Amino acid sequence: MLRWILSCFLAFSVLLTSCSSGSNVSASTSPTASNTPPTAITKVADATPTPISSPQDAQQASLAKYVQLKGTATVELKLKSGIVKIELDGNSAPVTAGNFVDLANRGVYNGLNFHRVVKDPTPFVAQGGDPLGNGTGNFVDPATNQARYIPLEILPEGSQQPIYSEILPPTQKPKLRHSKGAIAMARSQSPNSASCQFYIALDDIYFLDGSYAVFGYVTEGMELVDKIQVGDRIESITVTKGTENIKQPT
Numbered sequence: 604m605l606r607w608i609l610s611c612f613l614a615f616s617v618l619l620t621s622c623s624s625g626s627n628v629s630a631s632t633s634p635t636a637s638n639t640p641p642t643a644i645t646k647v648a649d650a651t652p653t654p655i656s657s658p659q660d661a662q663q664a665s666l667a668k669y670v671q672l673k674g675t676a677t678v679e680l681k682l683k684s685g686i687v688k689i690e691l692d693g694n695s696a697p698v699t700a701g702n703f704v705d706l707a708n709r710g711v712y713n714g715l716n717f718h719r720v721v722k723d724p725t726p727f728v729a730q731g732g733d734p735l736g737n738g739t740g741n742f743v744d745p746a747t748n749q750a751r752y753i754p755l756e757i758l759p760e761g762s763q764q765p766i767y768s769e770i771l772p773p774t775q776k777p778k779l780r781h782s783k784g785a786i787a788m789a790r791s792q793s794p795n796s797a798s799c800q801f802y803i804a805l806d807d808i809y810f811l812d813g814s815y816a817v818f819g820y821v822t823e824g825m826e827l828v829d830k831i832q833v834g835d836r837i838e839s840i841t842v843t844k845g846t847e848n849i850k851q852p853t
Contacts, residue, residue: 662767666697666698666767667852667853668852668853669698669701669702669753669852670698670701670702670704670705670849670850670851670852671693671697671698671700671701671849671850672691672693672697672700672701672704672845672848672849672850673693673694673697673848673849673850674693674694674845674847674848675690675691675692675693675694675845675848676690676691676693676700676704676842676844676845676846676848676849677689677690677691677822677842677843677844677845678691678703678704678707678840678841678842678843679839679840679841679843680824680837680839680840681837681838681839681840681841682827682831682835682836682837682838683835683836683838684827684830685824685827686823686824686827687821687823687824687825687827687828688821688822688823688824689786689819689820689821689822690819690820690822691703691704691786691818691819691845692779692818692819692820693818693845693848695758695765695778695779695818696756696757696758696765696779696816696817696818696819697756697765697850698753698754698756698765698767699753699756699788699797699816699818700818700819701849701850702751702753702788702797702799703786703788703801703818703819704842704845704846704849705849706732706742706799707840707841707842708842708846708849710839711732711734711742711799712731712732712799712837712839712840713837713838713839713840714836714837714838715731715732715733715734715736715836715837716731716736716833716834716835716836716837717729717730717731717831717832717833717834717835717836717837718730718731718733718736718737718738718833718834719731719738719802719833720831720832720833720835721805722805725806726805726806726829727804727805727806727808728802728803728804728805728808729802729803729805729828729831730789730800730801730802730803731800731801731802731837732789732799732800732801732837733799733800734799738800740799740800741798741799741800742798742799750798751798751799752795752796752797752798753788753795753797753798754767754768754794754795755767755768755769755770755790755794755795755797755815755816756816756818757769757770757771757777757779757813757816758777758778758779759771759775759776759777759778760775760776760777760778761778762778768794768795769794770794770813770814771812771813771814772813773813775813776812776813777812777813777817779817779818779819780809780812780817781804781807781808781809781810781811781812781815781817782804782807782809782820783804783805783806783807783825784803784804784820784821784822784825784828785803785804785817785819785820785821786801786802786803786804786817786818786819786820786821787801787802787804787811787815787816787817787818788800788801788802788815788816788818789801789802789815790815797816803821803828805828805829
């Protein structure tokens with residue numbers, strides 16, 4: 604039991620520090636953490652009262668700037684050893700899954716490596732998707748020349764809408780859990796610092812539930828994921844099904 608607790612603590616520490624918000628690809632400022640949903644800004648007309656937006660409307664407006672996956676999609680992760688198929692759940696994590704498919708369609712992941720693979724003392728994660736290849740890089744949007752970050756997005760079990768920018772309390776479980784084969788976004792200590800780095804769970808690592816955004820699961824080729832070593836390259840990530848569910852920013 605002591606060995607398990609120690610391994611969980613060490614593994615969590617590795618993941619938490621894997622994506623430094625202070626080391627960006629561009630000269631953009633570091634992401635700022637936010638523990639409350641964004642509020643609406645209403646413009647007051649001369650004599651006509653302006654309707655007050657509901658919190659739900661305000662939240663949807665704030666999320667409209669992100670690519671979203673409104674449904675499911677299938678992607679193929681091509682490794683030297685073969686093809687890994689992953690089912691993305693945009694119904695439960697539309698912003699997180701949308702960000703991933705957008706990066707895949709841009710070819711951002713092609714040729715990048717798995718810079719961190721933790722298997723000892725127990726299987727943990729295979730992490731990749733860093734443009735710098737060392738765990739400190741983020742995706743820089745060529746349209747803005749700024750690093751792009753997405754908010755922490757977790758759908759609590761039994762809820763209809765995800766919670767954003769907040770870690771779930773221990774008493775609340777997410778719908779998408781960190782079972783073996785789960786794919787999720789790596790981030791720094793700020794909840795809203797995920798960019799492009801992702802990891803695949805090499806075992807059931809439920810102690811991360813509610814703290815990191817799971818957005819899909821490996822459906823074929825998990826035996827290939829288990830064999831990933833540090834430095835192995837992502838030959839390509841291709842969206843093979845569900846492109847019609849991608850919603851571009853408004």
